[in-house]
Amino acid sequence: MKRRFLWWYQRLRIIKYRLLSDCKHVYGKPVVRQPVQLVGEGEIRFNGVVNLGVYPSPFFLNGYIYIEARSPTAVVEIGDGVWMNNNCFLVSDGAGISIGKGTLMGVNCEIMDSDGHDTNPQRRMTGTPRSGKVVIGDNVLIGSNVKILKGVRIGKDSIIANGTVVSKSIPEDMLAFGNPLKCGRRFSPQDWKQTAGATDPGK
Numbered sequence: 001m002k003r004r005f006l007w008w009y010q011r012l013r014i015i016k017y018r019l020l021s022d023c024k025h026v027y028g029k030p031v032v033r034q035p036v037q038l039v040g041e042g043e044i045r046f047n048g049v050v051n052l053g054v055y056p057s058p059f060f061l062n063g064y065i066y067i068e069a070r071s072p073t074a075v076v077e078i079g080d081g082v083w084m085n086n087n088c089f090l091v092s093d094g095a096g097i098s099i100g101k102g103t104l105m106g107v108n109c110e111i112m113d114s115d116g117h118d119t120n121p122q123r124r125m126t127g128t129p130r131s132g133k134v135v136i137g138d139n140v141l142i143g144s145n146v147k148i149l150k151g152v153r154i155g156k157d158s159i160i161a162n163g164t165v166v167s168k169s170i171p172e173d174m175l176a177f178g179n180p181l182k183c184g185r186r187f188s189p190q191d192w193k194q195t196a197g198a199t200d201p202g203k
């Protein structure tokens with residue numbers, strides 16, 4: 001009974017946000033578990049099976065995923081097998097955002113490809129914000145509350161720790177964490193030989 005109520009409640013919320021979406025260039029059919037608002041004059045592409053929203057997980061019922069391709073040239077491309085957890089938001093002003101296959105994003109992650117405003121105080125509202133394409137490789141694990149800023153590239157298989165603000169590019173197979181951002185160890189195939197789900201004995 002509860003499950004059915006939950007399903008209907010969420011379905012109605014999903015429909016509401018679909019009606020509030022105005023992006024006319026959406027390609028692909030993601031699996032939508034949380035309300036998603038798709039906005040802007042640019043293009044939003046979902047390749048293969050993209051999962052938007054996770055249950056059970058925080059904010060499932062009181063938030064939404066927001067994807068905006070703001071200008072006509074903006075392209076947001078999301079690869080096959082991506083899981084985007086609840087309340088993630090992506091805003092492309094024009095340079096573009098690309099997320100590789102199989103990448104997992106935690107709750108409340110933010111990706112933006114521009115500064116949003118000109119940094120010159122005389123031109124905050126009139127100037128052109130600096131921007132740069134954001135490219136996230138395949139199989140990246142992005143922890144919850146991570147923020148990824150303009151021009152950043154993240155190499156495949158890397159891990160971005162919870163709460164990190166990523167303002168510089170990260171090579172592949174890297175653990176990156178902290179503010180200011182630090183690169184820790186580089187992973188090797190040896191790292192992945194341990195039993196799945198094993199507890200770190202040091203903790």
Ligand SMILES: CC(C)(COP(=O)(O)OP(=O)(O)OC[C@H]1O[C@@H](n2cnc3c(N)ncnc32)[C@H](O)[C@@H]1OP(=O)(O)O)[C@@H](O)C(=O)NCCC(=O)NCCS
Pocket residue numbers: 085105106107142143144159160161162163164175177178179184200
């Ligand atoms: C990224 C993560 C998996 C790494 O775990 P780990 O392998 O146990 O990390 P380590 O213990 O080797 O940490 C390496 C260093 O990074 C630091 N670190 C790890 N996570 C950090 C974080 N979120 N912020 C700041 N520093 C962090 C550690 O303190 C350590 O620093 P030191 O070298 O100075 O001692 C883990 O930190 C993490 O963020 N887990 C949560 C992921 C998440 O949000 N998932 C959402 C699922 S929906």
